[in-house]
Amino acid sequence: MNRNEDYKKEIVSSFLAIVLILALLLYGERISGVLGFITNVLKPFIIGGAMAYVLNLPMSFIEKRLLFFMKGKGEKLKRVFSIILSLLFVFFLIFLLLITVIPELISALDNIIKDAPVAFGRLSTFLDKYVFSFFNESQEYSGILEDNLETLVGKVLPSLKNGLGAFLSSTFSVAGQVVSSVASFFVSLIFSIYLLGEKERLGRQLKTLERAYVSEKAGRRIHHFLDVLHNSFSSFITGQCLEAIILGLIFIVLLSIIRMPYAVMIGVVVMFSALLPIVGAFIACFIGSFLILLESPVKALVFVIVFLVVQQLENNLIYPRVVGSSIGLPAIWVFVAVTFGGSLFGVLGMLVFIPLFSTFYTLIKEDANNRIERKGS
Numbered sequence: 001m002n003r004n005e006d007y008k009k010e011i012v013s014s015f016l017a018i019v020l021i022l023a024l025l026l027y028g029e030r031i032s033g034v035l036g037f038i039t040n041v042l043k044p045f046i047i048g049g050a051m052a053y054v055l056n057l058p059m060s061f062i063e064k065r066l067l068f069f070m071k072g073k074g075e076k077l078k079r080v081f082s083i084i085l086s087l088l089f090v091f092f093l094i095f096l097l098l099i100t101v102i103p104e105l106i107s108a109l110d111n112i113i114k115d116a117p118v119a120f121g122r123l124s125t126f127l128d129k130y131v132f133s134f135f136n137e138s139q140e141y142s143g144i145l146e147d148n149l150e151t152l153v154g155k156v157l158p159s160l161k162n163g164l165g166a167f168l169s170s171t172f173s174v175a176g177q178v179v180s181s182v183a184s185f186f187v188s189l190i191f192s193i194y195l196l197g198e199k200e201r202l203g204r205q206l207k208t209l210e211r212a213y214v215s216e217k218a219g220r221r222i223h224h225f226l227d228v229l230h231n232s233f234s235s236f237i238t239g240q241c242l243e244a245i246i247l248g249l250i251f252i253v254l255l256s257i258i259r260m261p262y263a264v265m266i267g268v269v270v271m272f273s274a275l276l277p278i279v280g281a282f283i284a285c286f287i288g289s290f291l292i293l294l295e296s297p298v299k300a301l302v303f304v305i306v307f308l309v310v311q312q313l314e315n316n317l318i319y320p321r322v323v324g325s326s327i328g329l330p331a332i333w334v335f336v337a338v339t340f341g342g343s344l345f346g347v348l349g350m351l352v353f354i355p356l357f358s359t360f361y362t363l364i365k366e367d368a369n370n371r372i373e374r375k376g377s
Contacts, residue, residue: 044184048191052199057234059086059196083196097272104265228362232355235327244274247281247314254310260303262291276350281311327358 023031039046062082070078195202210219248271255263266288273280285307293300329337334354341353 044187045191047184048188049195051188052192052195053233054237055083055086055090055192055196056199057237058089059083062086079197083193086196097268100268101265104262107262225359225363229355229359232327232358232362236355236358239327240275243314243318244271246318247271247274247310250310251307254306255303258302258306260292260299261295262288266291281307281314285311327355329354329358329361333357333361 059082062085063078066085067078067081070081210222214222248267251270252264252267255266260266266284269287270281270284273284276283285304288307289300289304292303334357337353337357338350341349341351341356343349
């Protein structure tokens, strides 16, 4: 009887798999469109859930370490204060970034404005020497320019009109997107605050649904998977922040030693951009090299060389050891996770796939060890 039931289950599973494959092949575009629509609708809540998960780390620390004395009637106020302090901590980090970067950026823009006449003078001299002189000496090219000047103007003016219309249209479109993004951000923020404030109640509701609809054995497996996933993500966030701080301090010290301009600003930008795995620091490199280039091309070249050296050390030594060791994932699999996730989903894939790889690595390792023990016994 058991064999017949297993046989029937296999037939039903195979039939459902075939139906699913055929549906994906025949209606793949429609299904992807529906999934995209659902994702766009749920996007603020997904982002809010991610924000709540990240904010829960400092909030739990504040509740357990700083507000431990609030008990009894003060238990409800503890959650409120911990949420407020967590948000203030995040806003303080953003404020620290702004007060560090903006003055340096204003100074850099001021230097650009001051040096602009000299730069335009050099450009004018270059054009007079190598471009305009060439056209003045060549009667053939001069004749071509004179004959086709009217035609050229007739083509350029309509293009400018069309370009201006497209520019205005894109400006309104960008403005609408900005307003929509700001509104979505506040929806996500409010939703994350609700999740943080009601996380115990939501946990009890999920446990009730689990008892009602999930078997005990499946429930244990789900709990174990979620525990491993939580440990991987929390350790990854901690390790990523630690790695960003180390990398930013290295740049501040090195650039200060070799007397580079904007050393503190570039170091802070590196620190925050390094929160994006591997690629984030290159954004800071572009910003730093551009600012230094305006002051001295030689210093900009030295900065790029220093950056490449530090980046190699970071990719091969600091990042795999700090982040990889914190999540229990070997360095080679950290590199594979970053490459695989980035190729599929870009920056978001880089952030998510490292803890996901760590989760599956841990689960497969546990299952393999259990199977080996069973075979040995």
